[in-house]
Structures are given as C-alpha cells and as structure tokens.
Amino acid sequence: MLQDVRYGLRTLRRNPGFTAVAVLTLALGVGANTALFSVVKAVLLNSLPYFEPDRLVTLARGDSQTLNPTNVSYGEVEDWKGRTRSFEHIALFRGWTPSSSDGGAPEMVFGLRVTRNFMDALGVSPFLGRGFLPEEDRPDRWHVVLLSHPYWLRRFGGNPNVVGQTILLDQVSFEIVGVLPQSFEPLSFTDAGSPPDVWAPLGYDLSLPEAGRSWQHLHAIARLNDGIPLSQARAEMNAISSQLAREFPKDYPPDATIVIVPLRESWYGKIKIALWLLFGATGLVLLIACANVANLLLAQAVLGASRLRIVRQLLTESIILSLHAAIGGVFLALWGTRLLLKWAPDEIPRLNGIHFDPTILFFALGITTVTGLLIGLLPAVETLRADHRDALEQSSRTVRGRSRSRIRGLLVSSQVCLAFVLTLASGLLLKSFVRVSNVNPGFNAQNLYEVNLKFIAKKYDDDNAAVRAQTEAIDRIRNIPGVESAALVSTLPISGSFGALDQAGFVIQDRRVPDPQVPSVDRYIVSPDYFRALEIPLLRGRLFSEADATGTKHVAIISEMTARQFFPGENPLGKSIQLGGRHDDRPWAEIIGIVGDVHRTQ
Known part of the structure; x- marks a missing residue:
C-alpha cells in the first residue's frame, strides 16, 4: 500500500x-x-434550543375565508385554556419597541410583551434573577423586565448586580428582575423587528378592550402535555372551536378552526x-x-x-x-x-x-x-x-x-x-x-431612506400636542440639506414587519355583515405628505391635508385593491368606514381618496 x-x-x-x-x-x-x-x-x-422542543407548537385561528392562519386574541385563548386538556402551557406574546433614555441619548429598544408563562413554555430560566410572577402579569403591575444576555453586556457591562436596578422605557421606570442565559435563542417569527433586548409581562386581563375576542393581534405558542400526540391536540382544539362558534356566534365564524403547527415548522417556514x-x-x-x-x-x-x-x-x-x-x-x-x-x-x-x-x-x-x-x-x-x-x-x-x-x-x-x-x-x-x-412595489424607492422615530404618548397632554411634536420632527428632517421630502408612517411598506395592532376590522356603514365575518385589512397611519414623499399615485379623490391631521372630521384613504374588493362597481368616495370592528368605539371615517396599491412584503 x-x-x-x-x-x-x-x-x-x-x-x-x-x-x-x-x-x-x-x-x-x-x-x-x-x-x-x-x-x-x-x-x-x-x-x-428549548426543553423538549418537539412538544412545542404554535396556535392560530383559521377559517374558510382566511388564506393564512391569523393571530389570536387574549379573550379567545382564555376560552381555550378553560376547555383544553392537551397543553401544559399556552403563552402569548407581541412585539414591543420602547425607547430607552437612561444615561444619554434616546435609544430604540427591541422587545416582547409576553404572558407570565412564556419562558416556562419554552423551558428557559434566567441565569440571573427570576422570571415573572403571576401578580406581575396584570394591567397595573407589568413594569418589570427581563434582559437578553447581549443587551445586559452592552448596556450594563455584564454587571452581576443588575437585578433590582431600574431602566427607563418610554419614560416609565421598569425594575430588572432577571437576565436570560447566553444560550437562549429568541423565536424567529416575532414582531420585534430584531432579536429582543428586553421582555416585559403582557399585562392583560379581560377588562381591557384589546383583550377582547375580536382583537387578534397576539402570537401564541404552547407546550403539549407529555404523551399527547399532535393529532389528538388538533382534534380536541377543533372540537373546542366548534363549541365556541355555537356559544359565541358574534365572535367566531361558524367554520372557525384552530391551526396547530409544530414550532420547528413555524420557525423555518x-x-x-x-x-x-x-x-x-x-x-x-x-x-x-x-x-x-x-x-x-x-x-x-x-x-x-x-x-x-x-x-x-x-x-x-x-x-x-x-x-x-x-x-x-x-x-x-x-x-x-x-x-x-x-x-x-x-x-x-x-x-x-x-x-x-x-x-x-x-x-x-x-x-x-x-x-x-x-x-x-x-x-x-x-x-x-x-x-x-x-x-x-x-x-x-x-x-x-x-x-x-x-x-x-x-x-x-x-x-x-x-x-x-x-x-x-x-x-x-x-x-x-x-x-x-421587475415587480412595481407601488412607490418610488430611489434615494429613499428610513429614519426610526419614537413618540412617547405620555409626554403629550393631548392628541394635538402629539401631532405638533410629530410635525416638528418631520420639519426638522425636511430641512436637512439634500432632503427633498419627508413623512411619517406607522409601518414601512414591503417590510412585512407589521406590529401587534397594524391590522383592523373593516366595517362599512349601512352594510350588515355578521360580526365574525368582518374582514381584516392592513392599517397604515401616515402624515399628510406620505403619498407625495413615496410618489404613490393618487387615482381618485384627494390626499390628506394638514387640516385633516388637526381637524375634528375623520378621513381615510384606501388602496385600489381595497376599492375593488369592497366596492365593486360603485364609487367609494364619500362612504364611511370604521377600522376596528362593529362593537369598537372608534369613529367613522369618510373615504376621501383612492391610491395605487403598495406591496406589504418583499
């Protein structure tokens, strides 16, 4: 050889x-x-990287009218918890981007609001401090946070005595109760926009409007009980869904289903x-x-x-x-x-x-x-x-x-x-x-730049004061040499990073639609110059004006696709819509314009 x-x-x-x-x-x-x-x-x-990950699943609501499973609401998950025997934990979470102003210039922090049992469902324990207590997951007690390991190192220099200290988020003092281990990997399908730096309790109970069954703005993960196969959990949850549709016909469509997907599949897509x-x-x-x-x-x-x-x-x-x-x-x-x-x-x-x-x-x-x-x-x-x-x-x-x-x-x-x-x-x-x-995104992306701004509501006496602060910020950006135009938008187009409350029910005045079948649309909150800045074409009607931002009359602009879908063969201009739901207290808004379609995701 x-x-x-x-x-x-x-x-x-x-x-x-x-x-x-x-x-x-x-x-x-x-x-x-x-x-x-x-x-x-x-x-x-x-x-x-979780304890017995094969037992972890995601939960979502589905029906025959929905192409993709949607998020869930706090109220419906409470209904599930009282009836299911398949799950050890059902946890909820939503994206959260507070502003931190401790120690100098403000910094946008990426985070999640989670139910108390979120880390228990994943099987993760802090390596410093503790997790959330049951009494901290309430509307008036949720001002405590867990820190990610990278944020702990970056912001606090790895101080082992950080537990018990406070951090200012959105001008509110939060107590640091723990630091997550270095090995912890956050879920990949969140609304945080980036790996979360902080976690805070969700702080919901059924007394809050956003906890109602129609507010489907939360993600759900669950841990199967030991020995429960996925098929059994699916059968049980679909039976529960049918029961809830019969008991609460105003909140659930008759063909409502609960979609259960292994966490691994949700993670990889x-x-x-x-x-x-x-x-x-x-x-x-x-x-x-x-x-x-x-x-x-x-x-x-x-x-x-x-x-x-x-x-x-x-x-x-x-x-x-x-x-x-x-x-x-x-x-x-x-x-x-x-x-x-x-x-x-x-x-x-x-x-x-x-x-x-x-x-x-x-x-x-x-x-x-x-x-x-x-x-x-x-x-x-x-x-x-x-x-x-x-x-x-x-x-x-x-x-x-x-x-x-x-x-x-x-x-x-x-x-x-x-x-x-x-x-x-x-x-x-x-x-x-x-x-x-070659697909037209619906706007001109040439020389377009993004600036993240955070407006903290509690700093302003009323809505008009908040609008004035936003207008001042836009004016300062617009006056930077080389800037031709600037505008505000709640969610960037084609980013796909829709937050917890960026979708809403679409109710048309004088149209009778069963409550569970109220369609959902994407909602963008924009400043008057938004369509001009992105060169989104106006097809009919008019664009927003400065008077619309401060006036008492509520107005809305819809996309061409929305006009075709909900107003086939008729003129939508002048009609009134409500974004939220039939039982929502949001005011009716008059449709004043129709603009070209803009892609939501890439």
Missing part, C-alpha cells in the same frame, strides 16, 4: 496540469457542499425547502466534478501492468486527489460560509449557530472518501473489463479501446445530463428573480 501511495504521488507530480485541474475541480465541489451542510445543520438539523434544494444543487455540482475527474483519470490510465495493480493505482490516485481537494475544500467552505453570513437574508434563522465543529469536519471527510472512491471506481471497473495481459495484441487493444470509449462516453453523458439539470434550474431561478425584481 505504501508503495502504491509513493507511486501515485510521483505520477501526480509528473502531471501538474492534470493534478491542479482535478484538485481544484474537486475542491470547489467539496467546499460548496461543506459550506451548505454547515448552514443546513445549523438551521435545520440542530435541535431547537419556506426556508426549509429552499435550503434543501440548494443543498441538492451543490450535490449535483460535486457529481459533475467527480465525473469530470474520473474522465481525466481514465485518460491517464497506465497500460501494461496487471489489472489488480492498475486498479490499486487508480484508487490510490483518486484518494490522494480527494484528500488534497478536501484541504482546499475546507478552506473554501470557511470562506464561503463567511460570505453566506454576510449576504444571507434576515429571514434565515439561527445563522449565528454556524460553527465548524467536528460534525462538519467529519462530513467533509466523509464526502471526500466517497468522492475518492467514486472517481476511482469507474476507471477501475473499465480496467477489470479490459484484458491488460494481452496489451501487445492488436485485437485486445481494440476491445480495450472500445471499452474505454464506452466508459468515457457514459461519463461525458452524465456530466451533460447533470449540467443540463443545473442549468435549467438556474435559468428558472434567474427568470423568477428577474420577474420579482
């Missing part, structure tokens, strides 16, 4: 061009597969399919590389020796090439992973968990071994079929040539087929990308 290795090394050194091409080809294939495997492992294969497809594509690249190098080895096969000797030589050379390729492939994988981390979209969760641990290295070693055997196998098979002992005879040389031609033809055909599949898939992907890139 040692003699074969020495001979193989000498052979490869005598053919530096062949060796360089073969090693580079295989290194690219091994590197791409190793890099993608590190992503797949971190995102899809690693267990979720469509990313799972995309990653596996990408991983499969890199596997095809490696197969093409193997076929290419096998073809080169076949051309280099030495004649005149015994068949066994040639087989050993081919397999030895292929393993040597693969080992050299593995070294280069690992370095390429490290470099490629850094690029992936830099350019990967935010929608891919858990990318911070990518590490080149022994599992990744064993994977690289495994595909290296398989690659070495694969690229040496076909030339070896051809050698066994040819009669090298009759190498000097013309007839044997002819047979051997035909055999080699068949094998090389098979390799070339395999390369062409695999390359065709990859090219076709790449072409379809490129076509989809071009089509998506």
Whole structure:
C-alpha cells in the first residue's frame, strides 16, 4: 500500500496540469457542499434550543375565508385554556419597541410583551434573577423586565448586580428582575423587528378592550402535555372551536378552526425547502466534478501492468486527489460560509449557530472518501473489463479501446445530463428573480431612506400636542440639506414587519355583515405628505391635508385593491368606514381618496 501511495504521488507530480485541474475541480465541489451542510445543520438539523422542543407548537385561528392562519386574541385563548386538556402551557406574546433614555441619548429598544408563562413554555430560566410572577402579569403591575444576555453586556457591562436596578422605557421606570442565559435563542417569527433586548409581562386581563375576542393581534405558542400526540391536540382544539362558534356566534365564524403547527415548522417556514434544494444543487455540482475527474483519470490510465495493480493505482490516485481537494475544500467552505453570513437574508434563522465543529469536519471527510472512491471506481471497473495481459495484441487493444470509449462516453453523458439539470434550474431561478425584481412595489424607492422615530404618548397632554411634536420632527428632517421630502408612517411598506395592532376590522356603514365575518385589512397611519414623499399615485379623490391631521372630521384613504374588493362597481368616495370592528368605539371615517396599491412584503 505504501508503495502504491509513493507511486501515485510521483505520477501526480509528473502531471501538474492534470493534478491542479482535478484538485481544484474537486475542491470547489467539496467546499460548496461543506459550506451548505454547515448552514443546513445549523438551521435545520440542530435541535431547537428549548426543553423538549418537539412538544412545542404554535396556535392560530383559521377559517374558510382566511388564506393564512391569523393571530389570536387574549379573550379567545382564555376560552381555550378553560376547555383544553392537551397543553401544559399556552403563552402569548407581541412585539414591543420602547425607547430607552437612561444615561444619554434616546435609544430604540427591541422587545416582547409576553404572558407570565412564556419562558416556562419554552423551558428557559434566567441565569440571573427570576422570571415573572403571576401578580406581575396584570394591567397595573407589568413594569418589570427581563434582559437578553447581549443587551445586559452592552448596556450594563455584564454587571452581576443588575437585578433590582431600574431602566427607563418610554419614560416609565421598569425594575430588572432577571437576565436570560447566553444560550437562549429568541423565536424567529416575532414582531420585534430584531432579536429582543428586553421582555416585559403582557399585562392583560379581560377588562381591557384589546383583550377582547375580536382583537387578534397576539402570537401564541404552547407546550403539549407529555404523551399527547399532535393529532389528538388538533382534534380536541377543533372540537373546542366548534363549541365556541355555537356559544359565541358574534365572535367566531361558524367554520372557525384552530391551526396547530409544530414550532420547528413555524420557525423555518419556506426556508426549509429552499435550503434543501440548494443543498441538492451543490450535490449535483460535486457529481459533475467527480465525473469530470474520473474522465481525466481514465485518460491517464497506465497500460501494461496487471489489472489488480492498475486498479490499486487508480484508487490510490483518486484518494490522494480527494484528500488534497478536501484541504482546499475546507478552506473554501470557511470562506464561503463567511460570505453566506454576510449576504444571507434576515429571514434565515439561527445563522449565528454556524460553527465548524467536528460534525462538519467529519462530513467533509466523509464526502471526500466517497468522492475518492467514486472517481476511482469507474476507471477501475473499465480496467477489470479490459484484458491488460494481452496489451501487445492488436485485437485486445481494440476491445480495450472500445471499452474505454464506452466508459468515457457514459461519463461525458452524465456530466451533460447533470449540467443540463443545473442549468435549467438556474435559468428558472434567474427568470423568477428577474420577474420579482421587475415587480412595481407601488412607490418610488430611489434615494429613499428610513429614519426610526419614537413618540412617547405620555409626554403629550393631548392628541394635538402629539401631532405638533410629530410635525416638528418631520420639519426638522425636511430641512436637512439634500432632503427633498419627508413623512411619517406607522409601518414601512414591503417590510412585512407589521406590529401587534397594524391590522383592523373593516366595517362599512349601512352594510350588515355578521360580526365574525368582518374582514381584516392592513392599517397604515401616515402624515399628510406620505403619498407625495413615496410618489404613490393618487387615482381618485384627494390626499390628506394638514387640516385633516388637526381637524375634528375623520378621513381615510384606501388602496385600489381595497376599492375593488369592497366596492365593486360603485364609487367609494364619500362612504364611511370604521377600522376596528362593529362593537369598537372608534369613529367613522369618510373615504376621501383612492391610491395605487403598495406591496406589504418583499
């Protein structure tokens, strides 16, 4: 064996061009597969970082009129808790972005408001301090917070005595009761906009208007009781949903369902399919590389020796090439992973968990071994079929040539087929990308910049004072040299980051619609210059004016799609709508304009 290795090394050194091409080809294939495997492992294969994560699920409300399951309300979850026997915990949460002004300039803090049992449902305990107490999850007692480990280090310098101190959020003093462990990973599908820095109690009870059954603005996660299968929980919750629809016909549609999805599926969403497809594509690249190098080895096969000797030589050379390729492939994988981390979209969760641990290295070693055997196998098979002992005879040389031609033809055909599949898939992907890139978002994004502003309601005596403060802020931004226009909006278009209360029921005056069937629409709160700043076209009617912002008359502008959906064949201008629900106390607003459609998500 040692003699074969020495001979193989000498052979490869005598053919530096062949060796360089073969090693580079295989290194690219091994590197791409190793890099993608590190992503797949971190995102899809690693267990979720919670206690018994397979028992964790998400809950949402659905019905035949809703394409996608919606958020839930506090009131309906209280109905569920009183009837279900399938869950150990049902916890609720919503996004929260308070402003922190301790120690200098204000800073926007990303956070979550959660029910007291949220961390219990995940199976997470603070490493400093404690969790929330039952009495703290009330409307008048919720001014306590848990800190994330990164925020604790950044804001408090890792002070171990931070528990008991206070932090000012939205001009309200919050007591710090605990710090979460460094290993804690927040849920990826929240309204926080970024990994949360702070957690505070939800602070709801049924006395609050936003706790009503029609206020579906909360996310729900739950932990199944030990031994309860998912199918049993789904059957029980759908039975409960039917009971509630009969008992509360004003609050639940007759076909209401409760959608239960394992937390892992909710976490990954469509990313799972995309990653596996990408991983499969890199596997095809490696197969093409193997076929290419096998073809080169076949051309280099030495004649005149015994068949066994040639087989050993081919397999030895292929393993040597693969080992050299593995070294280069690992370095390429490290470099490629850094690029992936830099350019990967935010929608891919858990990318911070990518590490080149022994599992990744064993994977690289495994595909290296398989690659070495694969690229040496076909030339070896051809050698066994040819009669090298009759190498000097013309007839044997002819047979051997035909055999080699068949094998090389098979390799070339395999390369062409695999390359065709990859090219076709790449072409379809490129076509989809071009089509998506050419979609008009509904506004002019050229030279458009985002500035996050936080207005704290308690600082202003009334709504007019708050409007004046917002107007002053916009005027100051507008007066910055180079700024052509500026406006305020509650949620950015195409951001997809709708918060807890950015959706509302859509009620049209003088139309009778059963309460559970009141449709839901996206609600944007904007300043008068919003449509001009984004160059959103006005189709009919007029835009907002400064008088609308301070006047007593309530007005609204709807999109073209909303006009088509709710006012087919009629003129919506002048009609009155209510955003909230039939039993809401919000005032009626007159429709004064129709504008072009704007995409909500990318």
